[in-house]
Amino acid sequence: HAGVFGANLLTRHTLTAGLRRTIGDTSVDLSAVRAPTNIEGGDRSALHLAVMQRWMAGRTSLQLRGDLEQRWYDRVAAATQRREVTRARIRARAVVPLDPMVDLQLTAQWERHWSADAAWDFSNFTIGPTLVAHFNF
Numbered sequence: 001h002a003g004v005f006g007a008n009l010l011t012r013h014t015l016t017a018g019l020r021r022t023i024g025d026t027s028v029d030l031s032a033v034r035a036p037t038n039i040e041g042g043d044r045s046a047l048h049l050a051v052m053q054r055w056m057a058g059r060t061s062l063q064l065r066g067d068l069e070q071r072w073y074d075r076v077a078a079a080t081q082r083r084e085v086t087r088a089r090i091r092a093r094a095v096v097p098l099d100p101m102v103d104l105q106l107t108a109q110w111e112r113h114w115s116a117d118a119a120w121d122f123s124n125f126t127i128g129p130t131l132v133a134h135f136n137f
Contacts, residue, residue, distance in 0.1 A: 011038040018048075025054040043074040061095040086114045098131075105130040 018031025033046040052065040067089040075083070091109040098104050111124040 009038075010042060012036070012042075012044070025056075027052050027054075041075045044071060045074075046071040059097050063091075063093045063095065065089075065091045065093070067091075083120070084116050085120055088112045101134050103132045103134075105132055 012035050014033060014035045016031050016033045018029060021028045027050075029048070029050040029052075031048045033044070033048065035044040035046075037043055046069055048067065048069040050065060050067045052063060055062045067087070069087045071085045071087070073083040073085070089109060089111040091107060093108075094106045096104045096106070106129055107126065109124075109126045111126070113120055113122050115121050
């Protein structure tokens with residue numbers, strides 16, 4: 001934080017309010033977030049929209065998801081130093097159950113960040129498998 005790794009311990013509490021609508025195998029989520037921190041001017045606000053479509057092929061689930069999020073980061077002089085970030089993401093995922101408690105996820109994802117701060121203007125492309133374990137307590 002503050003441009004120096006490890007310079008400050010940052011604590012963030014996230015408060016989210018939203019709506020979710022599911023129609024068949026399609027779901028739409030709309031949410032607003034306010035995330036205050038313990039550091040003056042480090043607070044963040046966001047609006048997020050996600051749309052997901054799911055298809056079943058036997059026990060395997062195929063998912064296509066699109067997200068759009070707008071974030072505002074407060075600064076000490078928030079009127080002049082607010083940093084805005086827009087994030088778009090498209091993800092395709094196959095979920096293959098290996099066991100009742102273990103899934104294999106095959107994912108391809110493209111994510112783009114646009115920012116008023118040039119250091120936060122970038123794209124990511126992620127592809128790969130993930131093992132997910134489900135636990136109950």
